[in-house]
Amino acid sequence: MATEKVKALVLRTTDWSETSRIATLFSRERGKLRGLAKGGRRLKSSFDNGLDLLTLCDMVLIRKTTGGLDLLTEAVVVRRFPRLHRELSALYAGYYVAELLADWTEELDPHPALFDEALEALEDLGDGSVGQRVLRFETRLLAELGYAPVIDWCSSCEGPLSAQALAFCAEAGGVLCPRCQAGPGERRRLSTEALGGMRALASEKWREPLADRVRAELRGVMGGIITHIRGKPPKLLPYLGG
């Protein structure tokens, strides 16, 4: 019953009783975790209002050894993301980040790089194109979880990609050259600019502004990839702008 300290992002909270709530958290050290916060809804409590969605908190918790929920005993906000409270598109993008992290990571499976990327994304949202920032987060998420799409050669024949008539196929896991586009599965025409955009988003040059048209095209491609891998579209997907 040793206590443990973690820095964690609040992904989700559910009221459990008059004063308690269950929180789903994402921490750098331990990955996703769920904990019961007794008294977590009171104004004056050891939670210092620290269980608000999309805030980064210093948490103290007692790990349950026999399964079940950890017990959260303290939470202090160390960082808020004020732009999320000023722009609706940024807030919805923030919810989307939280949804992907909560649904797509496992408890006791830490992803420090993903944690850092999530914080950076939340900090950036609302500054510049929300749509492009979300695409960068999704690109990093897919790479970190081992689902990076094949964009440097044909995902079917592994041949080189020429500049023309490319398609993207989520089932195939990447781009298809013109010779490999027959067959089952949904194919989406992919412009060379969009392919360039995907490569840029996976590189250090991801901040270079994409044209609106390219961003909209990539929004569709990325939604398709994530929906295919998860087997269902994320709840927040319809809320995302281009």
Next chain:
Amino acid sequence: MNTPREQPGGVISRLMAELAKLPGIGPKSAERLTHHLLAARREEVLVLADALRALKEQIRRCELCCAPTEHVRCELCADTRRDPSIICVVEQPRDLTALQRAGGYRGRYHVLHGCLSPLDGIGPEHLTIDALLDRVRAGGVQEVIMATNPTTEGDGTALYLSSLLSPLGVRVTRLARGLPSGSVLEFANNQMLADALEGRRSF
């Protein structure tokens, strides 16, 4: 969860299952309460049953502000001394109660019955947003005060409402930042609430 002589789906199991759905009541408490009711006098239990039934059959939403009431209009909306040109928007009836307890506010209210929570599948259609817009469109409203909780979701709800209300030519204000971020109105003290209302600012 079943008592030894009870079949699943029997009267006793059913009550336990229903009680266990209540917030803060786990299977153990549900079982304890069920046995308490089983042993209690008949009249005592029927009074409780009547009260539960009346809660849903006799309480409705005020036609104007959507607060729970036994009448077509709630007491606050029926009170002609209250200023109809200001509407204070709250998430829950308990927030209205807290603001009323704080005193000082003489306008009207609007109860949303929740906040926008896309992660939980709660969208505008689940709240009383259309009723609020109708009230404002009907005219005579000059100011709408966003008294949603100063939480991420409360702020999000206020942002969304503000985007709908501002084009209607009404002044949209937000409670002052005296309330700690992440807190909830119902647990704030009277002075904090009174100050937050007094110091409200344009959205």
